[in-house]
Amino acid sequence: MQSAPLEAVRPSSLRAPALPAIAVLLLLCWLAFFNGLGDLGLTDKTEALFVEVAREMLERNDWVTPWWNGERFFDYPVWGYWMVVGSFRLFGISEWAARLPSALAASAVVVGGFALMLAWASPQEPARQRWGRGLLAAGVLATSPGWIGWGRVATTDMFLSSAITLALFSFLLAHHRREQPLPARLGRIGFALFSAIAVLAKGPVGLLLPGLVIVVFLSLTRQWRHWWKPGALLAMALLFAGVCLPWYVAATQANGSVFVDGFLGFSNIQRFTNVLYRHPGPPWFYLPWVLLLLLPWSLFLPPALAALRFWRWSRWRRAAEDPALELPLFLLLWLVLIVAFFSAAATKLPGYILPALPAASVLVALWWRPLTSPVPGPTAPGERPLAIWGSIDAVLLALLAVAAAIAPRWAATDPAHPGFADALTASGLPLRLAVLLGASSIALLLLLRRSAGRRWLWVPNLAGFLAILALVIAPLAPLLDRERQLPIRQLARTARQAALAEEPLWVIGTMRYSVLFYSGETAAFISGRESLLHRLRNDPKDLGLTDASRSVRLMGDRHDLEDLRLPADRVQRLRRIGEQELWRVRREDLGS
Structure with missing residues (x-):
């Protein structure tokens, strides 16, 4: 058209x-x-x-x-x-x-x-x-x-x-x-x-x-x-x-x-x-991820798709004459084909379906505010779908509010960062998040009580999540950095300052690639004792060792370092921050 x-x-x-x-x-x-x-x-x-x-x-x-x-x-x-x-x-x-x-x-x-x-x-x-x-x-x-x-x-x-x-x-x-x-x-x-x-x-x-x-759409x-x-x-x-x-x-x-x-x-x-x-x-790996990556808007994706009645062939034939129908059908293909393509791949990661999110987002927006159509086409959502999916939205936000309130208990189970739970509780951020989610849930319930208010159910979601971005996410970043990222940065810089001639740096346990960026040098990444012994026997040069290397620097979580079972009296502990440590070990003691 x-x-x-x-x-x-x-x-x-x-x-x-x-x-x-x-x-x-x-x-x-x-x-x-x-x-x-x-x-x-x-x-x-x-x-x-x-x-x-x-x-x-x-x-x-x-x-x-x-x-x-x-x-x-x-x-x-x-x-x-x-x-x-x-x-x-x-x-x-x-x-x-x-x-x-x-x-x-x-x-x-x-x-x-x-x-x-x-x-x-x-x-x-x-x-x-x-x-x-x-x-x-x-x-x-x-x-x-x-x-x-x-x-x-x-x-x-x-x-x-x-x-x-x-x-x-x-x-x-x-x-x-x-x-x-x-x-x-x-x-x-x-x-x-x-x-x-x-x-x-x-x-x-x-x-x-x-x-x-595009090919499927035009066809x-x-x-x-x-x-x-x-x-x-x-x-x-x-x-x-x-x-x-x-x-x-x-x-x-x-x-x-x-x-x-x-x-x-x-x-x-x-x-x-x-x-x-x-x-x-x-094969269904990405279905829950579409739900999670688009929350809470993904709750309104099923009724948005159902409103298209895409299973009727007449809808596709009419699309060329009706822009109000043509756009959402194109977005439907965009969403489905990208998710299907990556579902067929053997390697699966959540970020792979990121290109599908814009299509899903616009589909949801068009369900709330359909385009004006010159012929009978998609209409504004009916009362029943609004009531059903709005109620689910309110319940979900209430459950998330409860989860936010008890989040510090989950954080306390991380042995690598034992002080994080206390710092999180002291910040008041979990309680603040719970209040914002709870307020959004209550606002949804109030709108659901009146038919005229149901077409505005998107407002509490949008306002609530903007408030979370401003009042929770922004102050959470420095807290996460101080408790979890800062020790790695500080140890990496200490490792660079303490380096001796021809002394390689090894990162033990968790693959902390940020060590390379903050130390400004290369490093070998070793999962544990068996991996270390195997690589020492087969290819020591791959570990950065040269004929002139007399010692190595080891960096990692204290428990991972201790699992190497190196002689404790031969280890020089250069620095410890929380559960992260930096060691120096003589080369001849590595195979002990």
């Missing part, structure tokens, strides 16, 4: 709520992604590994080959590392600078979802209705635990997810505004550009996933004719290749088969066909 020309939208109707909407968007993104961004030390192990690669690339001034722990590292392509290296150059090396690109990427998708709602809305709709729907879509995503969590850490997941999302948003713009040259051209450019960035962020999956969604809705334009497709292909291929060519030239085998063979094909890094999972 041809969309109404942009000129039909009165400029005054767009400008009226613009400033308040922009202020709300800025507040959403600041609370969700930027507030206290650098207050927590690098988390082990994925974030610390990712950031260390960027630090070593910066140190070597090598923009082609990723390095980690002194070795070439091809688990991921280079886009995310480039972003962190660029941030380090602009702002210096810090946790805040490392996470800034992820926060910006997460914010770009929140703003993109808002813009998509404006672009797709009928120009005959009142401006407040259009802007309100856009802000609701942005708010749902910005207050989803999964998007917040990955938007505040430096890993490749957010770079891939944001690029895929912006590529699909761009396709939707080009598709919906295909009769208008400028928006259509911008959409095609955006799709090619962001798909190329996704390939630079993670590999071929960055093009495969958005391509799969089911019989709209291939709109996109079969050889000139436009060729221009998109050239832009895509021009953005992503130069690095792949340069990496192959610089590293040869090491890059081809390590990246394409191991990190892509084997990750899909084999279980890597001990991360298996059943």
